[in-house]
Amino acid sequence: xxxxxxxxxxxxxxxxxxxxxxxxxxxxxxxxxxxxxxxxxxxxxxxxxxxxxxxxxxxxxxxxxxxxxxxxxxxxxxxxxxxxxxxxxxxxxxxxxxxxxxxxxxxxxxxxxxxxxxxxxxxxxxxxxxxxxxxxxxxxxxxxxxxxxxxxxxxxxxxxxxxxxxxxxxxxxxxxxxxxxxxx
Amino acid sequence: xxxxxxxxxxxxxxxxxxxxxxxxxxxxxxxxxxxxxxxxxxxxxxxxxxxxxxxxxxxxxxxxxxxxxxxxxxxxxxxxxxxxxxxxxxxxxxxxxxxxxxxxxxxxxxxxxxxxxxxxxxxxxxxxxxxxxxxxxxxxxxxxxxxxxxxxxxxxxxxxxxxxxxxxxxxxxxxxxxxxxxxxxxxxxxxxxxxxxxxxxxxxxxxxxxxxxxxxxxxxxxxxxxxxxxxxxxxxxxxxxxxxxxxxxxxxxxxxxxxxxxxxxxxxxxxxxxxxxxxxxxxxxxxxxxxxxxxxxxxxxxxxxxxxxxxxxxxxxxxxxxxxxxxxxxxxxxxxxxxxxxxxxxxxxxxxxxx
Numbered sequence: 367x368x369x370x371x372x373x374x375x376x377x378x379x380x381x382x383x384x385x386x387x388x389x390x391x392x393x394x395x396x397x398x399x400x401x402x403x404x405x406x407x408x409x410x411x412x413x414x415x416x417x418x419x420x421x422x423x424x425x426x427x428x429x430x431x432x433x434x435x436x437x438x439x440x441x442x443x444x445x446x447x448x449x450x451x452x453x454x455x456x457x458x459x460x461x462x463x464x465x466x467x468x469x470x471x472x473x474x475x476x477x478x479x480x481x482x483x484x485x486x487x488x489x490x491x492x493x494x495x496x497x498x499x500x501x502x503x504x505x506x507x508x509x510x511x512x513x514x515x516x517x518x519x520x521x522x523x524x525x526x527x528x529x530x531x532x533x534x535x536x537x538x539x540x541x542x543x544x545x546x547x548x549x550x
Numbered sequence: 551x552x553x554x555x556x557x558x559x560x561x562x563x564x565x566x567x568x569x570x571x572x573x574x575x576x577x578x579x580x581x582x583x584x585x586x587x588x589x590x591x592x593x594x595x596x597x598x599x600x601x602x603x604x605x606x607x608x609x610x611x612x613x614x615x616x617x618x619x620x621x622x623x624x625x626x627x628x629x630x631x632x633x634x635x636x637x638x639x640x641x642x643x644x645x646x647x648x649x650x651x652x653x654x655x656x657x658x659x660x661x662x663x664x665x666x667x668x669x670x671x672x673x674x675x676x677x678x679x680x681x682x683x684x685x686x687x688x689x690x691x692x693x694x695x696x697x698x699x700x701x702x703x704x705x706x707x708x709x710x711x712x713x714x715x716x717x718x719x720x721x722x723x724x725x726x727x728x729x730x731x732x733x734x735x736x737x738x739x740x741x742x743x744x745x746x747x748x749x750x751x752x753x754x755x756x757x758x759x760x761x762x763x764x765x766x767x768x769x770x771x772x773x774x775x776x777x778x779x780x781x782x783x784x785x786x787x788x789x790x791x792x793x794x795x796x797x798x799x800x801x802x803x804x805x806x807x808x809x810x811x812x813x814x815x816x817x818x819x820x821x822x823x824x825x826x827x828x829x830x831x832x833x834x835x836x837x838x839x840x841x842x843x844x845x846x847x848x849x850x851x852x853x854x855x856x857x858x859x860x861x862x863x864x865x866x867x868x869x870x871x872x873x874x875x876x877x878x879x880x881x882x883x884x885x886x887x888x889x890x891x892x893x894x895x896x897x898x899x900x901x902x903x904x905x
Contacts, residue, residue, distance in 0.1 A: 382562065385558070385561075386554070386555070386558045389554055389557060389558050389561070390554050393554065393557060411551065411552070415557065415560060415561055415564070418558075418561040418565075419561050419564045419565045419568065422561060422562060422565030422569075423565050423568050423569055423572070473551060
């Protein structure tokens with residue numbers, strides 16, 4: 367049983383500090399993942415906040431069929447898609463976007479740390495939504511194909527194909543900028 | 551980007567707000583549900599009470615309207631035994647009486663039930679006797695005259711004698727009778743008169759009388775049901791004596807049509823009463839008659855009047871007179887004619903006023 371599950375059980379038993387620990391552990395990664403879907407840092411932060419508010423209000427039961435992180439990211443993905451459906455369109459970049467952009471850069475540096483990986487993450491923004499999500503979950507969050515499949519509600523085979531095509535697209539994107547990343 | 555504590559604080563604040571809202575909404579729903587349920591309960595109770603009251607009042611009205619006398623029998627308590635030195639000889643005397651009247655007295659066609667239930671309990675210090683009598687009947691009549699006579703006598707030895715119980719139900723229906731008479735009479739009289747020779751009178755009278763007598767019916771039904779119990783205690787046998795008398799509706803319809811039709815034809819001669827007067831002096835050698843003689847006849851169209859004289863024949867009393875029209879006093883009015891009548895070659899002066 368990982369730390370997240372323990373904290374969540376503690377939270378369900380009434381310990382609110384446990385949820386603060388969960389927020390510390392997973393918030394940043396979830397924001398970046400949500401950003402790969404909605405392409406808006408401010409909105410991504412709202413989405414992640416909504417995910418945690420749902421956890422507090424509804425206290426959904428964690429069944430343990432997947433890892434806690436997979437379960438949490440799946441909730442995050444549904445919430446992001448729900449946001450997209452509700453707003454119908456992505457927010458256009460406006461004056462606040464400068465703040466968001468700098469914010470995003472800070473978060474990338476803080477969360478991803480490795481310079482090369484930050485470059486790769488930046489290059490991903492030009493890719494399709496699905497490619498972006500699958501690459502983020504695989505390379506930056508370290509999910510295996512099964513976990514990604516559970517989060518994205520797809521089969522393993524579909525994820526394999528998606529990862530292959532996403533890598534190819536990312537490689538091409540990086541080559542445009544004269545960057546070679548040997549792990550691809 | 552908010553720091554973790556701010557973020558967590560905001561998450562909890564938002565969650566608390568939503569939870570409060572949720573609780574408020576749930577409370578409101580509970581309140582509304584409760585109010586709604588109370589309202590329905592009140593309506594149902596009200597409807598039930600109102601319906602029962604209406605039925606009861608309708609039954610009472612029906613019974614009162616038909617002079618139904620309900621004689622609820624009384625059950626006498628065991629008599630106090632004055633010779634008994636123990637005042638608690640009769641510890642408990644309980645009398646229960648239930649009378650159920652026909653439930654559908656308003657709708658008389660369906661079967662109804664009259665139930666009388668009575669129980670008498672007499673408890674003595676060391677002995678308890680319970681008596682229960684139940685009678686029920688089913689009848690198709692619509693109104694009832696319920697008469698019950700019950701008397702219970704308990705002796706000092708707590709023996710109970712059941713005397714009798716009678717339930718009588720009667721129904722009487724009277725129908726109405728109607729008589730209608732229509733009479734029509736018509737009389738017509740027509741008179742045709744012709745100047746030539748005859749006068750004809752047609753008289754027609756038609757009288758039609760129609761009499762309808764209808765008696766719609768007289769319906770009498772008398773049903774008597776008597777419940778007789780045995781005179782021994784406890785009552786072991788019951789029997790029903792039922793007497794039913796039904797008189798079928800009487801309907802009589804009488805139609806009388808009397809028609810009278812009479813036609814009378816009367817034919818009269820034109821000059822029926824001409825009586826020639828006795829001859830008087832004849833200055834000109836002719837017989838002269840008084841000039842003021844009025845003839846009852848009419849001037850025929852065939853009589854040539856005016857400048858041209860004519861000849862007519864008059865028959866009276868079997869004598870035929872041939873008259874020459876001499877002149878007319880006033881030919882334009884055709885009212886007067888001066889006639890010379892010749893009888894046996896003798897001229898008679900005859901002035902006639904013709905009407």
